[in-house]
Amino acid sequence: MLHCVQCGKTFDESSLLWRCPCGGVLDWTVPEPFKRSSIRTEETGMWRYAASLPLDSPDSRVSTGEGGTPLIPGDWNGLSVFWKLDFLCPTGSYKDRGIACLVNRLRELGVRELIEDSSGNAGSSMAAYCALAGIGCKIYVPGYTSEGKCVQILSYGGELVRIPGTREDTSRAAEKAASETYYASHNWSPYFAHGVKTFAFEVWEQLGFQLPDAVLLPAGQGSLVLGWAQAFEELRASGEIDRLPRIYALQPENCAPLALAFEKRTDAPEPFPKKETIAEGISSAEPVRGVQVLSAVRRSGGAVRAFSERAIWDGFNKLALKGLYVEPTSAIVGAALDELRNAGELREGERLVALLSGSGLKATDKILSLIGNPPA
Ligand SMILES: [Zn+2]
Numbered sequence: 001m002l003h004c005v006q007c008g009k010t011f012d013e014s015s016l017l018w019r020c021p022c023g024g025v026l027d028w029t030v031p032e033p034f035k036r037s038s039i040r041t042e043e044t045g046m047w048r049y050a051a052s053l054p055l056d057s058p059d060s061r062v063s064t065g066e067g068g069t070p071l072i073p074g075d076w077n078g079l080s081v082f083w084k085l086d087f088l089c090p091t092g093s094y095k096d097r098g099i100a101c102l103v104n105r106l107r108e109l110g111v112r113e114l115i116e117d118s119s120g121n122a123g124s125s126m127a128a129y130c131a132l133a134g135i136g137c138k139i140y141v142p143g144y145t146s147e148g149k150c151v152q153i154l155s156y157g158g159e160l161v162r163i164p165g166t167r168e169d170t171s172r173a174a175e176k177a178a179s180e181t182y183y184a185s186h187n188w189s190p191y192f193a194h195g196v197k198t199f200a201f202e203v204w205e206q207l208g209f210q211l212p213d214a215v216l217l218p219a220g221q222g223s224l225v226l227g228w229a230q231a232f233e234e235l236r237a238s239g240e241i242d243r244l245p246r247i248y249a250l251q252p253e254n255c256a257p258l259a260l261a262f263e264k265r266t267d268a269p270e271p272f273p274k275k276e277t278i279a280e281g282i283s284s285a286e287p288v289r290g291v292q293v294l295s296a297v298r299r300s301g302g303a304v305r306a307f308s309e310r311a312i313w314d315g316f317n318k319l320a321l322k323g324l325y326v327e328p329t330s331a332i333v334g335a336a337l338d339e340l341r342n343a344g345e346l347r348e349g350e351r352l353v354a355l356l357s358g359s360g361l362k363a364t365d366k367i368l369s370l371i372g373n374p375p376a
Contacts, residue, residue, distance in 0.1 A: 001013060001028075001029045002015055002017070002026045002027065002028055002029065002190050003026065003027055003029050004020035004022060004024040004025070004026055005024050005025050005026070005027055005289075005291075005292060006020065006022055006023070006024025006025070007020060007022045007024055009022070010029075011026070013028075013054075014109060016109060016111070016182060018178075018182075018183045018184070018185060018188045018189065019188050025188060025190075025288060025289050025292070026188075026190040027190050028054045028190040028191060028194060030052070030194075030230075030234060032238075033233075033234035033235070033237035033238040034049065034051065034052040034201065034231070034234045034235060034238060035235070035238035035239070035240055036209065036240055038051040038052065039051075039201075039205065044065070044067075044068050045063075045065055045066055045067035045068035046066055046067030046068070046097050046100065046101075046195065046198035046199075046202070047061070047063070047067070048067075048068075048198075048201075048202075048205075049197075049198045049201045049202075052194065052197065052198070052201070052231075052234065053101055053194055053195065053198075054101070054105055054190075054191050054194055055101070055104055055105055055108065056108050057108065058104070061100070061104045062100075062103070062104060062107065062129065062132040062133045063100060063132075064090040064091075064096070064100075064128065064129075064132065065090060066089050066090055066096040066097055066100045067089065067096075067097055067198055067199070067202060068202070069084065069085045069086050069088045069089060069199075069202070070084075070085045070088065071083070071084050071085070071202075071203060071206040071207070071353075072085065074322060076334075076337045076338075076341075077337070077338070077341065078341075078348050079337055079341055079346060079347075079348060079350070079352060080348070080349070080350065080351060080352060081337065081352045081353070081354050082203070082207070082212070082351070082352065082353045082354070083324060083354055083356055084199060084202075084203055084353055084354065084355045084356065085324075085356055086199055086355055086356060086357055087326055087327075087330065087356050087357060087358050087359040087360075088359075090128070091121075091124045091125045091128050091152065092121070092124070092152075092358060092359035092361060092362050093121035093122075093124070093125065093281075093357055093358040093359065093362070094196065094199060094224065094355065094357045094358070095121045095122045095124075095125040095186070096125050096128075096129075097195040097196050097198050097199060097227075098122075098125075098186055098189075098191075098192035098193065098194075098195035098196040098223060098227070099122060099125040099126050099128075099129050099186060099192070099195065100125075100129055100195055101191050101192065101194055101195025101196075102126075102129075102184065102186060102189050102191045102192045102195060103126070103129035103130060103132075103133050103135065103184075104129075104133070105191045106133075106135065106182070106184060107133045107135065111135060111182050111184070112134075112135060112136065113135065113136040113137070113181050113182065114126075114130070114135060114136070114137050114138075114181060114182045114183070114184040115137070115138045115139075115140065115174050115177055115178045115181050115182070115183050115184065116137060116138075116139050116140070116174070116184050116185060116186065117139070117140040117141070117170050117171050117173070117174035117175075117185060118139060118140070118141055118170075118186070119141065119142060119145060119167055119170075119220070119280055119281050119283060119284075120141055120145040120146055120149030120150070120280065120281065120362070121149060121281055121357075121358050121362070122186045123139035123140075123141055123145075123149065123153050123158070123160075124149050124152040124153050124156070124362075126139060126158070126184070126186070127139055127152070127153045127156035127157065127158030128152075128156045130156075130157075130158065131156045131157050131158075136159075137158050137159065137184075138158070138159040138161060138177070138181070139153050139158045139159065139160055139161065140161045140163055140170050140171075140173055140174040140177070141153070141160065141161070141162055141163070141170060142162070142163060142165065142166065142167050142169070142170045142280075143162050143163060143164045143165070144276075144280065145162070145280065146280065146327075146362055146363045146364075146365055146366050147364075147365045148361065148362035148363060148364055148365065149362050149363075150162070152362070161173070161177075166274070166283075166285070167283050167284055167285070168284075168285055168286055171185070171286075186223070187221045187223070187287075187288050187289065188288060192223060193223055193226040193227045193230060194227075194230065195227075196223050196224060196226070196227030197226075197227040197228070197230045197231040197234075198227075198231075199224075199227065199228075199355065200227060200228045200230075200231030200232060201231050201235075203215075203353055204231070204232075204235065207351075209240075210351075211241055211243065211245055211351075212245045212351045212352060212353045213245060213246065213350040213351050213352065214245055214246040214247070214248060214302065214346065214350060214352050214353070215228060215245055215246070215247055215248065215352070215353045215354070215355070216248045216250060216333045216336050216337065216340075216352065216353070216354040216355065217247065217248065217249055217250065217333075217355050218250050218279070218281070218282050218329055218330060218332050218333065218355070218357055219249035219250055219251055219258060219282060219293065219304065220251070220255075220279075220281060220282030220283060220284035220287065221284045221287045221288065221289065221293075222249060222258065222287050222289060222290065222292075222293030223289075224355060224357065225247055225249050225293050225296055225297060226289060226292060226293060226296060228247060228296075229244075229247065229296035229299070229300065232244050232245065232300075244299065244300045244301070245300065245353075246300050246301045246302035246303075247296065247297050247300040247302035248297075248302050248303055248304075248305060248336060248340065248345070248346075249293065249297050249302070249303075249304040249305075250282075250304075250305060250306075250307065250332045250333065250335070250336045251282060251304065251305070251306045251307075251332075252277040252278075252279040252282060252283070252306065252307060252308075252309065252312060252332065253306040253307060253308050253309070254274060254275040254276065254277040254283075254309065255272065255274040255275070255277055255279075255282070255283045255284065255285055256272060256304075256306035257269035257270050257271070257272035257274075257284075257285055257286070257287065257290065258287060258290055258293060258294060258304045259304045259305055259306040260272060260306075261290070261294055261304075262294060262297065262298075262303060262304035262305075263304075267291055267294060267295070268290055268291050268294070269286065269287050269290035269291075269294070272285050277309060277312075278309055278312055278313060278328040278329075278366065278370060278375065279312055279328055279329040279331075279332055280328070280329060280363075280366070281327065281329035281330075281357065281358060282329055282332070303345065305336060305339070305340065307332055307335040307336060307339060308335075308375075309375035309376075310374075310375045310376065311335035311338070311339065312328060312331050312332050312334075312335050312375075313328065313331070313370060313374050313375050314334065314335065314338075315331040315332060315333065315334020315335040315336075315337075315338070316328050316331035316334065316367075316370075318334050319331055319333075319334050319356075320360075324356060325359070325360035325361070326356045326357070326358060326359065326360050327357075327358040327359060327360050327362055327363040327366075327367075328363060328366060328367065328370065329357065329358055330355075330356045330357045330358050333354040333355070333356065336354075337352075337354065
């Protein structure tokens with residue numbers, strides 16, 4: 001069953017609505033919260049957690065081996081950090097988990113053509129899985145998107161549409177075009193976050209079914225936050241755990257509608273006059289599930305925080321010196337580890353998890369220009 005987060009109306013599982021007629025976001029209602037005995041131990045990657053996914057027949061899925069990424073222990077200036085290397089997913093970003101779930105569901109529902117809009121990574125992933133599923137796809141991206149991501153979309157056979165202006169202009173153009181084709185926006189989709197949540201189940205299993213104290217997640221639309229929260233709230237509902245790890249949702253100061261709302265203690269994202277940021281993957285001024293993201297962070301006892309361009313770039317360089325070559329968007333976790341430690345929000349002796357969301361190889365052009373002209 002699908003339900004509207006805003007008005008509570010319910011819809012049949014086979015519905016192809018991408019949002020409620022009232023304008024609210026739709027969620028898939030989990031029939032049974034996930035538990036340890038639901039793990040399909042014969043499977044690899046995210047399909048170990050297939051019992052938690054909105055799919056009728058996960059065994060007949062299309063897949064490129066998404067999930068199953070390493071969790072490696074490390075040290076960050078005295079902090080004990082487990083790096084979750086989700087940039088090693090097949091298309092180079094964690095988005096593969098959510099898109100694999102979304103595209104397989106749309107394939108079950110008989111969708112043959114779709115439109116997606118993306119800052120780049122979700123579009124690359126969508127083009128890849130649509131190619132596998134035999135679904136035609138048109139991907140709308142902002143004009144500033146890294147070349148690596150655009151070339152990837154084209155290589156997978158996606159039709160690339162570059163829209164001048166902001167990420168929000170891109171969404172509006174895609175919504176308009178979608179009056180004729182199915183709009184598979186991963187941010188609006190009721191299925192995407194359920195694929196994403198598998199990274200959290202995976203972390204839990206990789207830690208020997210122990211809980212971390214806190215997790216650090218880059219946040220634009222906030223799908224990592226929603227996926228993480230969904231997973232751990234399911235585990236709590238099934239009696240596997242009795243507390244929630246603190247979620248730190250990380251935004252660039254240049255585009256921080258959620259951090260501002262958190263600071264002002266409001267329930268919905270604040271209007272934000274955004275500026276350009278090197279963290280292009282989390283440059284979302286109007287997160288469509290912002291209310292849910294803020295609520296999830298608050299329930300966990302964590303926070304939404306914002307970081308300067310300079311701090312994000314420093315984070316990139318420090319991560320690279322640890323052999324972790326990620327895109328500048330992901331480097332915001334480096335900025336956060338430094339600043340939240342100094343602020344006393346993260347402490348030595350705590351068990352921290354930091355998600356690295358996208359590969360640096362996709363952003364070569366952007367990284368090269370930043371080396372020549374770093375943020376002040
Ligand atoms: Zn509604």
